[in-house]
Amino acid sequence: xxxxxxxxxxxxxxxxxxxxxxxxxxxxxxxxxxxxxxxxxxxxxxxxxxxxxxxxxxxxxxxxxxxxxxxxxxxxxxxxxxxxxxxxxxxxxxxxxxxxxxxxxxxxxxxxxxxxxxxxxxxxxxxxxxxxxxxxxxxxxxxxxxxxxxxxxxxxxxxxxxxxxxxxxxxxxxxxxxxxxxxxxxxxxxxxxxxxxxxxxxxxxxxxxxxxxxxxxxxxxxxxxxxxxxxxxxxxxxxxxxxxxxxxxxxxxxxxxxxxxxxxxxxxxxxxxxxxxxxxxxxxxxxxxxxxxxxxxxxxxxxxxxxxxxxxxxxxxxxxxxxxxxxxxxxxxxxxxxxxxxxxxxxxxxxxxxxxxxxxxxxxxxxxxxxxxxxxxxxxxxxxxxxxxxxxxxxxxxxxxxxxxxxxxxxxxxxxxxxxxxxxxxxxxxxxxxxxxxxxxxxxxxxxxxxxxxxxxxxxxxxxxxxxxxxxxxxxxxxxxxxxxxxxxxxxxxxxx
Amino acid sequence: xxxxxxxxxxxxxxxxxxxxxxxxxxxxxxxxxxxxxxxxxxxxxxxxxxxxxxxxxxxxxxxxxxxxxxxxxxxxxxxxxxxxxxxxxxxxxxxxxxxxxxxxxxxxxxxxxxxxxxxxxxxxxxxxxxxxxxxxxxxxxxxxxxxxxxxxxxxxxxxxxxxxxxxxxxxxxxxxxxxxxxxxxxxxxxxxxxxxxxxxxxxxxxxxxxxxxxxxxxxxxxxxxxxxxxxxxxxxxxxxxxxxxxxxxxxxxxxxxxxxxxxxxxxxxxxxxxxxxxxxxxxxxxxxxxxxxxxxxxxxxxxxxxxxxxxxxxxxxxx
Numbered sequence: 001x002x003x004x005x006x007x008x009x010x011x012x013x014x015x016x017x018x019x020x021x022x023x024x025x026x027x028x029x030x031x032x033x034x035x036x037x038x039x040x041x042x043x044x045x046x047x048x049x050x051x052x053x054x055x056x057x058x059x060x061x062x063x064x065x066x067x068x069x070x071x072x073x074x075x076x077x078x079x080x081x082x083x084x085x086x087x088x089x090x091x092x093x094x095x096x097x098x099x100x101x102x103x104x105x106x107x108x109x110x111x112x113x114x115x116x117x118x119x120x121x122x123x124x125x126x127x128x129x130x131x132x133x134x135x136x137x138x139x140x141x142x143x144x145x146x147x148x149x150x151x152x153x154x155x156x157x158x159x160x161x162x163x164x165x166x167x168x169x170x171x172x173x174x175x176x177x178x179x180x181x182x183x184x185x186x187x188x189x190x191x192x193x194x195x196x197x198x199x200x201x202x203x204x205x206x207x208x209x210x211x212x213x214x215x216x217x218x219x220x221x222x223x224x225x226x227x228x229x230x231x232x233x234x235x236x237x238x239x240x241x242x243x244x245x246x247x248x249x250x251x252x253x254x255x256x257x258x259x260x261x262x263x264x265x266x267x268x269x270x271x272x273x274x275x276x277x278x279x280x281x282x283x284x285x286x287x288x289x290x291x292x293x294x295x296x297x298x299x300x301x302x303x304x305x306x307x308x309x310x311x312x313x314x315x316x317x318x319x320x321x322x323x324x325x326x327x328x329x330x331x332x333x334x335x336x337x338x339x340x341x342x343x344x345x346x347x348x349x350x351x352x353x354x355x356x357x358x359x360x361x362x363x364x365x366x367x368x369x370x371x372x373x374x375x376x377x378x379x380x381x382x383x384x385x386x387x388x389x390x391x392x393x394x395x396x397x398x399x400x401x402x403x404x405x406x407x408x409x410x411x412x413x414x415x416x417x418x419x420x421x422x423x424x425x426x427x428x429x430x431x432x433x434x435x436x437x438x439x440x441x442x443x444x445x446x447x448x449x450x451x452x453x454x455x456x457x458x459x460x461x462x463x464x465x466x467x468x469x470x471x472x473x474x475x476x477x478x479x480x481x482x483x484x485x486x487x488x489x490x491x492x493x494x495x496x497x
Numbered sequence: 498x499x500x501x502x503x504x505x506x507x508x509x510x511x512x513x514x515x516x517x518x519x520x521x522x523x524x525x526x527x528x529x530x531x532x533x534x535x536x537x538x539x540x541x542x543x544x545x546x547x548x549x550x551x552x553x554x555x556x557x558x559x560x561x562x563x564x565x566x567x568x569x570x571x572x573x574x575x576x577x578x579x580x581x582x583x584x585x586x587x588x589x590x591x592x593x594x595x596x597x598x599x600x601x602x603x604x605x606x607x608x609x610x611x612x613x614x615x616x617x618x619x620x621x622x623x624x625x626x627x628x629x630x631x632x633x634x635x636x637x638x639x640x641x642x643x644x645x646x647x648x649x650x651x652x653x654x655x656x657x658x659x660x661x662x663x664x665x666x667x668x669x670x671x672x673x674x675x676x677x678x679x680x681x682x683x684x685x686x687x688x689x690x691x692x693x694x695x696x697x698x699x700x701x702x703x704x705x706x707x708x709x710x711x712x713x714x715x716x717x718x719x720x721x722x723x724x725x726x727x728x729x730x731x732x733x734x735x736x737x738x739x740x741x742x743x744x745x746x747x748x749x750x751x752x753x754x755x756x757x758x759x760x761x762x763x764x765x766x767x768x769x770x771x772x773x774x775x776x777x778x779x780x781x782x783x784x785x786x787x788x789x790x791x792x793x794x795x796x797x798x799x800x801x802x803x804x805x806x807x808x809x810x811x812x813x814x815x816x
Contacts, residue, residue, distance in 0.1 A: 044533045044560070051546060138689045182565055184678035187597075187653035196564040196571070196601070203563070266685055321704070322685045329534030329681065336539050339782050343704030344688070406563040408572075447678060454675045455647060455691055 005127065008355030011056060012363050020057050021360050024064020025367040031065070032072020033379065035082035035394050036209040036401020039069035040326040047334060055338035056356040060364075062334060063357060066327045067364040070307045071115040071372055078107045078299070079383050080394055082213030086204055086440045087306045090274040092212060093433055094291060094298025101294045105380050109239040110296050111303045112372040117245070117252050118304030119311070119365035122260035126311030127358060130319060133264045137316035137324070140265040143452035143462050147472040148262065149445035152272050154479045155279025156437055170430045174438015177202050184447045185454070197410040205405035206414035207439045209398035211432045214419025217391050219426060239376065240296075251281045251297040252304045259308015264315060266322050271440050273312075277305035283479075292431075307365070314361055318354050319347060520580055520759050524555040527585045527749070530569025532562040536680060536698060540615050540747050541585045543779035547770035558585075566590060567600055574602055578752040580759035584608060587745035588799050589656040589806070596806045597654035597814075605799050608750035611760060612767035613790030613798065615780065618718030618744035619656045620699040620731070622711045624690040632715030633737060635694055636670045643671030649692040650676050651683045657696045659809050660717050660734070660743040666813030667739045687711065698745055699723060700784025717743030722786040741805055748795050764792055 011017060024046075031042040042065045050058035073088035078095030091111065098107035126133050153171065180191040181201025192198040245252070255277040262273035281301035282291045291298045313324025321343035323329035335342045340350040347354055383390070402411040422432045456462035464470055525548075529541045541558050549556040561569035569584065570591065576582035591604040602608070623629040639646040648664075650657035653676045661674045675692060677683040680701055687695035688705060694714065695702070700723055705711045713720075713728045720731050734741050749767060751760060770776055771789040780787035790798060 040533065047533075047542065048545075048558075138685070141686075141689065141691055185653070185676050187565075187676070196567055199565040199567065200563050266681065320685075320688060322688070323534065323681055326532070326534065329532075331534075333534045333539040333542065336783055337542055337779070339778075341704050341782065341784075343702070344708050344710060345704045406568070407559050407561045408563050408568055410563060410568075451675060451677065451682075454673070455686075457645070457673070 001130075004351055004355040005359060007352065008357070008359035009363075011352065011356045012060065012359045017057050017060055017356075017360075018363075020053075021060040021064045021364055022367050024061035025068040025364045026064075026371055028065035028068020028070075029072040029075075029368065029371055029375065030068075032069035032088075033075040034072075034397045034401075035076040035080055035213050036205065036398040037404070038073065038085045038205070038401070039066050040330055041401075041404050042069060043327055043330050043334075047330070047337075050334070051337070055335070055340055055350075056353050058338055059331065059334060059353065059357050060360045062327075062331055063360045064364045064367070066331075067119065067307070067310055067361065067368050068371075069327075070119075070310065071112060071303075071368055074111045074115070074299075074303055074306065075108060075372075075379055077212075078111060079104060079379060080213065080390075081216045082394060082398055083208055086208065086271040086436075087274050087302075087309070089208060089212065089433070089436050089440070090278050090302035091299055091306070093278070093302075094293070094295050097292065097294035098296070098299065099383070103238070103294065104383060105376050106238050106240055106296070107294075107299055108376045108379060109373070110245065110299045112369060112376070113240060113242070113245045114252055114255065114300045114303035115307040115372075116365055116369035118256050118259050118306065118308035119368070120362070121253075121256035121304075122263065122308035122311035123358075123362045123365065125256075125260040126264075126315045130315055133260070133312060133315040134319045136261060137264045137266060137322060138320060141452065142448040142455065143465065143469060144472070145265060145268045146445050146448035146452055147463060147469055147476070148265070148268055148272055148276070149441045149448065151472055151476050151479070152275045152279065153437065153441050153445065154476055154483075155283065156275050156434075166430045167434045170425070170432070170434030171438045173425075173430075174435040174440075175442040176438075177207065177435070178439045178442030179446065184443070185450045197408075201443070202414055202418070202439070203402070203405050203411040204439070206402045206411040207418055207436065209402050210415035210418030211422035211436055211439075213394055213398040214415060215422035215426060215432060217394055218419060218423040220387065220391070239373070245300075248297055248300055250284065251300040254280050254284075255301040255304025256308045259305040259310075260312045262305075263309025263312025263324060265312075266316065266324050268444055271325075272444065273305040273309050274302035275437065275441070277301040310361060310365075314357070317342070318357065320344060321346065520762055521552050521554045523581065524557050525552060525581050525583065526557045526559055527583050528559050528561050528569045528573050530561055530566040530584070530586050530590075533560045536701065537585070537587055537590070537747060540783070543783065544585070544614055544770060544776060547773045547776040547779075548766060550775070551766040551769035551773070565594070565598075567594055567598075567602075570594070570600075570602055570608070573750065573752055574607060576752050578754040578756070580751060580755055580763055582752065583611070583763070584750040585747060586750075587656075587747050588613070588795075588802055589659070589743070589745045592799070592803050592806050593655045593659070596803070596810055605796070605803055607753065609753060609755055609760060609792070610795040610799060611749045611751050611763045611792050612771065613746045613748035613795040614767065614771040614776070614787060615785070616718075616744060616746040616788045616790075617699045617785050618716050618720060618733075618742075619660050619696060620713055620717065620720065621660075621715040622687060622695040622697065622702060622706065623693065623714050624687065625710055625712055626690055627693060629694070629714050630712060631732065632664070632694075635714065636664065636668050639670045639672050639693075640668075644673050646672055646693040648672035648674050649683050649686050649695045650674060651680045651697055652676055652678065656698065656717070656743050656745055659806055659814075660696050660741070662813045663734065663739055663741040663743065663809050666809065667741075668737075700725075703784040717741065722788065724781055724784050724786065741809060742801075743805070746790065746795070746798055748790065760792070 077083035077092040258277040573584040
């Protein structure tokens with residue numbers, strides 16, 4: 001195993017391979033930082049270019065892009081509140097307020113440290129515990145995934161403290177939007193209004209760039225004549241030190257854990273891990289009220305989890321041929337195109353490529369760190385530009401991102417509609433993040449609950465069948481009661497005042 | 498006047514001949530109506546290289562995955578009929594959509610088929626720990642416990658669903674059919690031994706079969722071309738007394754009204770690409786040797802599959 005890894009590193013240090021990995025990472029950071037553009041899009045565009053390469057260099061480019069976009073997506077989430085992926089949407093919750101408070105560079109610095117650290121720890125966990133991570137991926141059945149999804153939803157309901165009802169309504173709207181289209185199990189059409197476009201539901205990309213990007217542009221239109229409020233006089237380039245980062249060990253260790261373990265579970269992976277990490281860190285914080293207003297821990301937790309999923313998603317892809325997310329699904333296709341056979345036998349038949357990819361994953365993380373730390377000034381410089389220059393670019397890239405998700409105009413219309421809708425909701429005090437959460441987790445929870453019940457012949461006790469399920473269920477019940485208790489205490493306090 | 502008319506006709510005709518003579522002189526776009534990374538997409542990308550070489554121009558794959566696979570078909574329907582926009586999808590995917598849903602197109606007749614490139618039957622697998630070695634054996638067990646044994650499929654109203662319903666219908670098997678949201682989820686459920694049988698397009702999970710983790714217990718068509726001799730003789734549904742052939746043939750379609758000369762050229766390119774060593778190599782690595790169908794043969798196949806679908810839908814699936 002370790003001999004194989006050493007060989008993998010040796011292959012990665014081949015000048016051509018090393019350069020390709022570096023270029024991939026650089027490109028990934030750049031693409032990810034463009035609002036609305038994501039890793040699968042970049043990988044699929046690069047795929048034909050890699051045909052002429054050998055298998056390992058081709059896959060190293062993709063791994064570079066995969067790792068780079070994870071952090072790049074958070075850059076656009078922090079600076080412009082326009083995440084490119086559902087996973088980086090969570091980073092916007094505290095990252096964007098930090099930028100608004102004049103701490104854009106600090107937020108980007110924390111995000112870079114976290115991504116690097118998350119990637120590193122999850123790599124170590126993934127590589128040293130390949131059998132365990134594979135077992136987690138394989139043994140987590142639909143019932144487990146449904147429960148994890150519900151746990152995420154309940155945990156993040158803490159976002160809504162202060163306006164519980166509005167938050168609850170936001171989640172419900174998100175769940176309703178998420179339920180549109182043909183249901184995945186029975187193929188029944190729901191809320192499609194006879195439209196073919198809506199058969200596959202509201203595209204994720206449209207929901208993200210619409211609810212976040214377009215609605216931000218709309219709400220900031222009043223500032224068009226000023227330069228970005230994010231910088232104003234308060235602006236200064238300030239990077240966190242390693243010591244600062246280490247002090248926040250609780251946030252990054254929780255993030256890394258969720259990244260590596262939940263990231264390995266197909267179907268919930270990266271999208272679920274960030275929210276779970278955020279919710280856990282917030283619930284365990286001494287100052288939960290600071291979250292959502294620009295708390296660094298609120299950037300660190302989802303960011304470590306986000307890059308932490310790379311190791312978690314890569315291992316089941318390599319050992320079982322099961323993709324953890326959209327990017328690894330494309331990489332499986334790429335393995336076939338390069339003459340390899342992904343599946344349980346890949347570790348034997350394509351060991352050299354497998355170990356090369358694992359080594360590349362770690363190296364890409366290091367490259368990402370080096371490039372991103374150097375590029376923060378550049379990104380903040382862009383942010384300092386006049387809004388009348390900045391916003392058209394945001395709109396163009398967000399539109400491009402929505403279009404490219406289906407190669408169709410429909411997601412663009414959907415994004416514009418949701419942008420206006422999100423703007424109106426925010427204006428009335430409904431946090432759009434709760435809507436996005438419902439859109440992301442709703443379909444995961446519904447589909448997995450239904451499949452779990454079908455497999456168990458409609459026996460609801462299946463959700464208490466195993467020890468992990470009982471534990472997750474226990475946490476959910478505890479969280480719900482805790483929320484009710486907290487609500488009652490707050491009510492009592494407000495009455496006594 | 499007559500002379501002017503003749504001149505214009507000559508110019509137009511001559512011009513169009515020049516255009517056709519030059520075809521193709523720019524990149525050809527192949528629309529795959531599914532997202533990147535799936536089986537059809539991978540086959541399309543495997544084919545694109547060989548096709549590009551045969552046609553002498555670049556070939557670009559575009560994934561148009563909205564509307565449950567219908568939007569890509571509609572885009573090709575609406576595209577200019579000049580041979581530069583083609584559709585690549587599975588025969589039974591098109592048939593499934595238009596048979597079970599209200600679509601603004603029909604699988605047969607709304608586009609011009611220009612050739613089939615890759616045929617794979619749908620086969621039936623079971624985890625080795627279940628101990629099943631033949632479909633008959635599982636059917637027998639399921640009949641004794643109706644509604645207890647599970648059959649996983651990769652989606653509602655596709656080839657997998659038709660096969661599952663054919664087995665249930667013709668043999669009164671009583672499997673509980675569980676529709677997963679695609680091949681990846683079904684693969685995972687099968688390897689994790691969560692379901693009794695898995696109905697999926699061959700050669701998906703072939704490596705797991707080779708590794709001894711899964712058994713092939715039946716097939717919707719001949720497995721003679723699969724790259725694992727041990728299972729090439731697996732009993733087909735017909736051999737078990739179920740009158741249905743179920744599988745998928747990935748092929749290409751051009752918009753209606755594409756000039757005959759262009760179609761002829763496309764047929765030539767597709768034949769050259771589908772029978773090329775490069776594509777054969779890809780197919781063998783993917784797990785199944787490719788098989789070429791001329792446009793006529795592909796159309797006949799589509800008609801045959803359509804009749805099987807209509808038959809099974811009418812008998813067992815229209816509640």
